[in-house]
Amino acid sequence: xxxHLLLKVDYERHRVHSLTGRITSVSMQKHSRLLKVIAERRxxxxxxxxxxxxxxxxxxxxxxxxxxxxxxxxxxxxxx
Numbered sequence: 001x002x003x004h005l006l007l008k009v010d011y012e013r014h015r016v017h018s019l020t021g022r023i024t025s026v027s028m029q030k031h032s033r034l035l036k037v038i039a040e041r042r043x044x045x046x047x048x049x050x051x052x053x054x055x056x057x058x059x060x061x062x063x064x065x066x067x068x069x070x071x072x073x074x075x076x077x078x079x080x
Contacts, residue, residue: 023064023067023068024064025060025061025064028060028063028064029060032056032060036053
């Protein structure tokens with residue numbers, strides 16, 4: 001069977017939904033704690049992540065709102 005036909009069958013079998021409905025304050029807090037643990041294990045943490053952690057509740061609420069509204073604009077990737 002051709003690959004495009006396989007993809008069409010798979011697409012018809014599994015509906016594609018937006019993930020914004022799965023963004024909750026509980027999941028945001030859970031993942032922010034996980035990211036904090038990962039950041040603590042790193043040798044250096046940038047000032048931006050420290051600023052985010054300083055007002056964690058406000059920042060998570062704003063991030064969740066922007067993700068759900070579709071207005072989130074990530075910062076440009078900085079390569080070092």
